[in-house]
Amino acid sequence: MNNKKKLLWIAAIFAAALILPLIIGEFWVHIAIQILIMGLFATSFNMIFGYMGQLSFGHAAYFGIGAYATGLLIVKASIPLHFSLAASMIVAGLSAVVFGYFCVRLTGIYFAILTLAFGQLIFYIVFQWYSFTGGDDGLQGVVPPDFLFSAYSYYYFTLIIVTAALIVMWMIGESPFGYTMRSIRDNDSRTRFLGINVRAYMHVNFIIASMFAGLAGGLFGPFNRSIAPDLLSWHHSGIPVFMAVIGGSRSFFGPFLGCIIYTFLMAFITGFTQYWPLVIGTIIILVVLFAPGGILGILESRIKALLSWKGIDEIGKKTDDESY
Amino acid sequence: MPDDFILKIENLNKSFGGVKATSNVNYKMKSGELSAIIGPNGAGKSTFFNLLTGFHRVDSGSVFYKGRDITNWHPHSIARLGIARAFQVSNIYHTLTAYENIRQAILTQQKKTLNFFTPARKLAERETMELLDTIGLHEQAHVTAGNLSQGDKKRLELALALGCRPDLLFLDEPTAGMSAEETHDTMMLVKKLNMELGLTILFTEHDMSVVFGYAQRLTVLHLGAIISEGTPAEVRADENVQKVYLGVEP
Structure with missing residues (x-):
């Protein structure tokens, strides 16, 4: 019954997403595409942050690697988009095999610092390697195939891929592997004594999360028509952190909701003031102080009966109490 | 040389800084035993478990499980062999x-x-x-x-x-912080697990009265070393134990 209700909600949201472009203008379709891509990015980030309990400050590196993989394949080799998207996932995943190996050796602040350091390392390589990546000029002419040229068709293309990716990530989150991640987040030492090789599992999760970040990056290139090294920088790594905190990192859809709020507000507010960072900074402070479970944390405890979501209010309270 | 010991520990040593937490410990357990390690707080009981389950690295000595040398294995590999532990402070x-x-x-x-x-x-x-x-x-x-x-x-x-x-279960003070009734229930459960499932169980306890009714064999740790070993009656009669543990002057 609970699951049926949940499925109904999700089906309704998907139906709304299908008819959305018929109602809104082209500018907002662009914003909607951006929400989908960044929502996928934020959800993949939350596999590490919400499920595994580690804060990555370098997740944009894998988004950027994915973007450059698709971009370079389109610009230099004219590889069709669906193949280059698959390549984006693979290249981002392979990078995570290497860098993740070192990152998962540490936890807490050291994990955050190491992901940040590797992120910046990759950023500087892309930034300096003019002959291959175009350096700080970026990569121009990353155009989607003709049938995806209009914003509307690219929206539907992105909607299908992001939905499929979210379903896969949702399934992983609900699987024994997903629960093993929650176990590691709650108590890694106990998980070890149950017989789990904690580092290896964290590494696998890091790789999966990076692959979906790579997919998001791959979708971003043809949408933006160009790619800049900024996509890999620590600044860009901070965005999914904001989104997850605003939406709520303890639920699967929290970061996506945070992404909707973040992207919509940014589009709206930058329309009449340049002080967007001031606004988002204020929002983050308010959320952290008064709603540590994020917006979805509040919503879920308020309309718990409606969503029949168990134990959410305890989880909301627990977010600031992970010192064990 | 095959033997029927499920757990065999030889000359185990561990120091933290200058403190010897485990000192030349030799210990054997047969399959199906229900035994206890007792000793006052700080005697090295938890350290002993931590060494057996791979949480701490041993300084010297060996741990054998079913004849296999598992000294300094990772905790998860040891757990996979069928050795489980419950912690003193609930670790859930x-x-x-x-x-x-x-x-x-x-x-x-x-x-x-x-x-x-x-x-x-x-x-x-x-x-x-x-x-x-x-x-x-x-x-x-x-x-x-x-x-x-x-x-x-x-x-x-x-x-x-x-x-x-597990085939072998370590319980670190399973009744710590429990009421008298809860303690009784828990110890009955432990006994049942041992009798009905044939689980080999080693538990630690600082409260002697809990131990006497249940364990078949007692080992007394003091300052990291074994000072007495035997049936509950033998241990209770041991002068050394009375001196260092029960606080009774001989």
């Missing part, structure tokens, strides 16, 4: 429900944790409910573990160890 998954806590142990034991696509709620339902029954947490199945009472947390702690379906 605070944001998961009691049911999810136990299911995690069972799924790990069933080697299903690398399953990415089957919903966990559809797996190990029967085994999880059975264990919840055994441990007496049936009614609290869907309570978030962090909200359980202290006694129930302790019970869940034991259930996590049992979910591993």
Whole structure:
């Protein structure tokens, strides 16, 4: 019954997403595409942050690697988009095999610092390697195939891929592997004594999360028509952190909701003031102080009966109490 | 040379800085035993368990499990062999429900944790409910573990160890912080597990009265070294034990 209700909600949201472009203008379709891509990015980030309990400050590196993989394949080799998207996932995943190996050796602040350091390392390589990546000029002419040229068709293309990716990530989150991640987040030492090789599992999760970040990056290139090294920088790594905190990192859809709020507000507010960072900074402070479970944390405890979501209010309270 | 010892420890040593936490410990356990290690706080009981389960590296000496040298193996590899432990301070998954806590142990034991696509709620339902029954947490199945009472947390702690379906079980002060009644219930359960399932159990305790009714064999640790070993009656009569442990002048 609970699951049926949940499925109904999700089906309704998907139906709304299908008819959305018929109602809104082209500018907002662009914003909607951006929400989908960044929502996928934020959800993949939350596999590490919400499920595994580690804060990555370098997740944009894998988004950027994915973007450059698709971009370079389109610009230099004219590889069709669906193949280059698959390549984006693979290249981002392979990078995570290497860098993740070192990152998962540490936890807490050291994990955050190491992901940040590797992120910046990759950023500087892309930034300096003019002959291959175009350096700080970026990569121009990353155009989607003709049938995806209009914003509307690219929206539907992105909607299908992001939905499929979210379903896969949702399934992983609900699987024994997903629960093993929650176990590691709650108590890694106990998980070890149950017989789990904690580092290896964290590494696998890091790789999966990076692959979906790579997919998001791959979708971003043809949408933006160009790619800049900024996509890999620590600044860009901070965005999914904001989104997850605003939406709520303890639920699967929290970061996506945070992404909707973040992207919509940014589009709206930058329309009449340049002080967007001031606004988002204020929002983050308010959320952290008064709603540590994020917006979805509040919503879920308020309309718990409606969503029949168990134990959410305890989880909301627990977010600031992970010192064990 | 084959022997029927499930656990054999030879000349085990461990120091922290200048403090000798384990000093030349030799210990053997036969399959199916229910034995206890006693000693005042700070005697090195927890350190001893930490060395056996791979949490600390040993300085010197060897640990054999079923004839296999497992000295300095990783905790997860040791757990995989069928050695489980329950902790003194309940060491559970605070944001998961009691049911999810136990299911995690069972799924790990069933080697299903690398399953990415089957919903966990559809797996190990029967085994999880059975264990919840055994441990007496049936009614609290869907309570978030962090909200359980202290006694129930302790019970869940034991259930996590049992979910591993171990052959050898280490219990670090299983009744610490429990009321007299809870202590009795828990020790009866431990005895039942030993008698009915044939589990080999080694537990530590600082309260001697708890130990005497249940353990077949006692080992007394003092300052990291074994000072006495034998049946409860023998240990109680040992002058050394009375001196250092019971505080009785001979």
